[in-house]
Amino acid sequence: MIYGKWWFFRRVTALTILGLFVVSARGEYNILVGNYSGSLFLGVIPITDPLIALQSFFATGRLYKTAVLGAVFITIIYLIVGGRAFCGWACPLGLVLDFANWLSKKVRIRKPFKGFLPSTKYYMMTTILIVPIITGVAIYEFYNPISILHRAVIFGGIGIGTVSWLIVGAIFMYEFAIARIGWCRGLCPLAAFLNLLGKFSLVSVKADESRCKIPMNIAEVCPEPNAIAAVINNRIASSDCTMCGACIDQVGGSSIFFGIWKNR
Ligand code: SF4
Numbered sequence: 001m002i003y004g005k006w007w008f009f010r011r012v013t014a015l016t017i018l019g020l021f022v023v024s025a026r027g028e029y030n031i032l033v034g035n036y037s038g039s040l041f042l043g044v045i046p047i048t049d050p051l052i053a054l055q056s057f058f059a060t061g062r063l064y065k066t067a068v069l070g071a072v073f074i075t076i077i078y079l080i081v082g083g084r085a086f087c088g089w090a091c092p093l094g095l096v097l098d099f100a101n102w103l104s105k106k107v108r109i110r111k112p113f114k115g116f117l118p119s120t121k122y123y124m125m126t127t128i129l130i131v132p133i134i135t136g137v138a139i140y141e142f143y144n145p146i147s148i149l150h151r152a153v154i155f156g157g158i159g160i161g162t163v164s165w166l167i168v169g170a171i172f173m174y175e176f177a178i179a180r181i182g183w184c185r186g187l188c189p190l191a192a193f194l195n196l197l198g199k200f201s202l203v204s205v206k207a208d209e210s211r212c213k214i215p216m217n218i219a220e221v222c223p224e225p226n227a228i229a230a231v232i233n234n235r236i237a238s239s240d241c242t243m244c245g246a247c248i249d250q251v252g253g254s255s256i257f258f259g260i261w262k263n264r
Contacts, residue, residue: 036049047073086194152164
């Protein structure tokens with residue numbers, strides 16, 4: 001793994017977003033008020049996770065203007081930069097799980113489980129969309145690990161914070177000791193939803209071997225084997241790609257790069 005410029009930029013981006021949530025929650029600045037499901041940027045720009053907006057609509061049968069505006073805004077961004085870009089650049093749980101995987105490599109943990117099949121996360125997504133129709137409640141939001149991690153950071157180590165940290169710790173251990181990229185690749189319903197959106201995205205990762213040969217070991221740096229396999233075989237990353245840029249850092253931006261491409 002090379003810690004190149006894309007690694008640096010996306011770490012700074014994810015930490016900045018988390019930091020803005022924290023300072024805004026403490027009332028120091030009102031820059032990004034809310035959480036990863038729904039927030040208000042600079043007091044005027046609504047930001048809504050489209051999957052949460054759908055669950056809320058299925059639960060209540062109502063559309064709330066601010067939520068719809070926020071969901072449309074974010075959907076447009078995903079259609080430009082790729083749905084899974086959230087996973088690579090903004091998700092706070094991604095920071096934790098990347099650390100778990102890095103640590104398990106360092107101490108050479110032999111993981112006994114390859115993780116659930118990638119198709120499992122689509123079943124998870126379907127389930128969390130059907131349950132609100134039946135129950136009238138967007139139940140997943142209570143168990144969403146991204147929201148739980150946000151609560152853990154905001155509330156600290158007492159009460160809600162303690163319970164939240166325990167849940168985050170359990171997911172960390174699953175990733176550290178049991179399955180590599182186990183949550184994002186196999187179980188996360190948001191990753192499934194963003195994969196679907198990513199099929200239509202404008203920007204993607206592309207390879208051009210006429211510029212420079214792609215190294216044989218490139219797949220080792222990619223968190224999504226399907227994405228890098230598509231880069232190697234079809235020259236354009238699949239919608240599994242988190243736009244993390246690890247493959248670009250690895251080749252120094254020569255044969256693999258970000259570009260505007262259609263028709264994955
Ligand atoms: S194809 Fe490249 S940019 Fe996409 S997830 Fe894999 S390493 Fe990251």
